[in-house]
Amino acid sequence: MAPPIRYYCSYFDHRYLPRGLVLMESIWAYNPAARFFVLCFDEECKRLLDQFAHPNITAIPLAELEAADPELLVAKANRSLVEYYFTCTPSWPSYLFDRFPEIDLITYLDADLWFFADPEIVHEEIGDASVAIIPHRFSPERQHLAKYGLFNVGWVSWRNDEEGRRCLADYRANCIAWCYDRLEENRFADQKYLDAWPAKYPNLRIIQHIGANLAAWNINSHCLSVVDDILFFGDRRVIFFHYHALREMPDGRWNLSLDSLMGQRHPLLIDAIYRPYVERLKAKGVEMEERYGPIRKYTDIRYAKKHEAKLDAAPFPPGGWRYVGVSWPEPVNPQNGGWSFEAIADIRRKQVAEFRQRPSAIAAGSTLLEQANSLVAATALNHVQGRLGAAEAVSILDWGGAVGLTAEVLHRLAPTVSFSYTVKEVAEICRLGAELMPGIAFTDKEDKALAQRYNLAIASASLHYSRDWRAVATGLADSANTGLLIARQPTVRDQPSYVAYQNAYGTVFTCWILNERELVEVIRSRGFEVAQRFLSGDAAQIDGAPKQPTFHSYLFERVRDVPTN
Missing domain, CATH: 3.90.550.10 (Spore Coat Polysaccharide Biosynthesis Protein SpsA; Chain A)
Incomplete structure (x- = not known):
């Protein structure tokens, strides 16, 4: 039949x-x-x-x-x-x-x-x-x-x-x-x-x-x-x-x-x-x-999900991290799409939409990790505002701050604190951020972002993705008049800094796992001391690493002025 x-x-x-x-x-x-x-x-x-x-x-x-x-x-x-x-x-x-x-x-x-x-x-x-x-x-x-x-x-x-x-x-x-x-x-x-x-x-x-x-x-x-x-x-x-x-x-x-x-x-x-x-x-x-005859390459225009595996490539270990060595690789991993990767804009858009649907009672986040990191940012803002005086508005630079969602979190958690907000990001995310957060200034130019002075500079889960992290840390410190928050930073003690690959957001990132003392000394050399140190809830199990990192957030406060280059 x-x-x-x-x-x-x-x-x-x-x-x-x-x-x-x-x-x-x-x-x-x-x-x-x-x-x-x-x-x-x-x-x-x-x-x-x-x-x-x-x-x-x-x-x-x-x-x-x-x-x-x-x-x-x-x-x-x-x-x-x-x-x-x-x-x-x-x-x-x-x-x-x-x-x-x-x-x-x-x-x-x-x-x-x-x-x-x-x-x-x-x-x-x-x-x-x-x-x-x-x-x-x-x-x-x-x-x-x-x-x-x-x-x-x-x-x-x-x-x-x-x-x-x-x-x-x-x-x-x-x-x-x-x-x-x-x-x-x-x-x-x-x-x-x-x-x-x-x-x-x-x-x-x-x-x-x-x-x-x-x-x-x-x-x-x-x-x-x-x-x-x-x-x-x-x-x-x-x-x-x-x-x-x-x-x-x-x-x-x-x-x-x-x-x-x-x-x-x-x-x-x-x-x-x-x-x-x-x-x-x-x-x-x-x-x-x-x-x-030749046909143009086909790609998937639909958004990709996190943690994608790769066929015919060495699979990432269960933790999604792999040890590289003590220096930044040359060339960078060819799988590395970086923060310009197409799926990230879709993920950021969804994060903003989900946040705006949350009741004010969970403004800090729907998970313990989100809540902890939001409260660290609010602590930094309150610390800086306390040093400045209640009447003065706080100027903030958020380095690698995505679409500026932290600004909305801070508005909810500290509604009486007045502040202006600038985000340094890659161009694709800046364009999306300008659409979603019209009250925030966005720039994809590093020199433009660091040319200004701010009361508080923030680098949350971002410093370790910079190839020359010392230069970025120095620039952030020099741009900050009062406070500097280095948050969600993977660090090790009794072990030199090393480089790892991180498999996330459907792509692969190259990043530093920093020696804590080395990081702190770079910031101290620019006139800061550690005011508070927080244990972050992030985690990483890095395959082949000489020592596994822990994630910390560091709130530095300026104690002296130093000449800038």
Whole structure:
């Protein structure tokens, strides 16, 4: 008996085209009659799909959808690229129902899926439902991510009936009105709207098969195994995997959206899931270039998660840190994206949004670590203001201060203290900070930041990322009239300073682990003494290090003036 014709839709630009083709081929392996509708987000994607000329692919340019849905085009003006992609999610299948009335059930798929078994297993579970959605099924350590949505948009099905069309119409109206890459008022992108669907649509089916939409966020719920060459998750067959945030790096290595322990917990995760998929992507890229000529590199425009592992690179140890030596490496680790790394801006935006939703009672932070570090900053501010006098406003420089969130924390914790705030950061973060914190001065110029004088200079979790940390520490001290806070600084005693790699935010940083006496002496030489020393709650287990660091915060106060260069 021939398999039923199934209708799928997806969207992507040229950067995701190899993934889209690999997805489609993985389904055709089980159902050669499956039809795919692809919304092409750029002309190159449409051109290549037209040249590919597969009879079961219908490629439609974005302009055609926008012409049919003028409200979608209006929304485009106030969305980022990825936010606009999210906004298109419900408009795309709605358009397909209107243009192709033979479609009885349309299933939207994210392009970064790969099938290990027949998708008909999922369709059988859907049955005659009008709407079908799939839960994230977060593993226990990822439950905190449920605030971004209980369900994932990787697979969503709608039937061409009254309830299915009503669901799509409601969803489209929601996304046209608001669809941004941030958590706000119980909304997040195109995803969190799905939380309300089970109560709104009686003929909705929640897909229960645990092997469907397996991903980094639920992999720790069960174990992977292979029986008779079939891949299982727990006691159920793996149907498809969601390769969220997988990216090829400039050096040809691949970032997998995995923390440093997942590969150790699940050996098959690399060998049976990620490695064959990456090899298939590579082969598809070569095939396309041989057939159609050079194709621009594809990258993942969606935000990446923290602690990504790298395929075909030496894995980082469980702690995410590795000893380098006693001097800064030349050249710097080629994996090092530094603080300009693209994912960090998305992380900072989310941190601000989450902070602004907190009640004032936990203004210092929602964790003990956040609270401790916030209170250290508030202590430094109060100490400096006490020396200046209550009537005088405090001028503050925050070196490596991200988007200036510490300023908002201080406003909440010390509402009676008046202060001005300047942040020195990389250019990308400065631009975001100026958008989010219009009352703060941002600069990416080191000399400009240090040319002024401040009552208080802060370097929180930032000094050790400077190659010439002595010069930076000296500059900060010389710019500070009254107080200097070096916070969350990894230090060692009875051991010379050394260099380590830190795997975090989906990239690798080079940083110093400083000898405490050496650090203090550099600051003392500029006219300061230690006023208070705090133990920070940060921790690092550095593989191969001669001695493990502890993290401290140091509040220095100026006791004498010294000549500056």
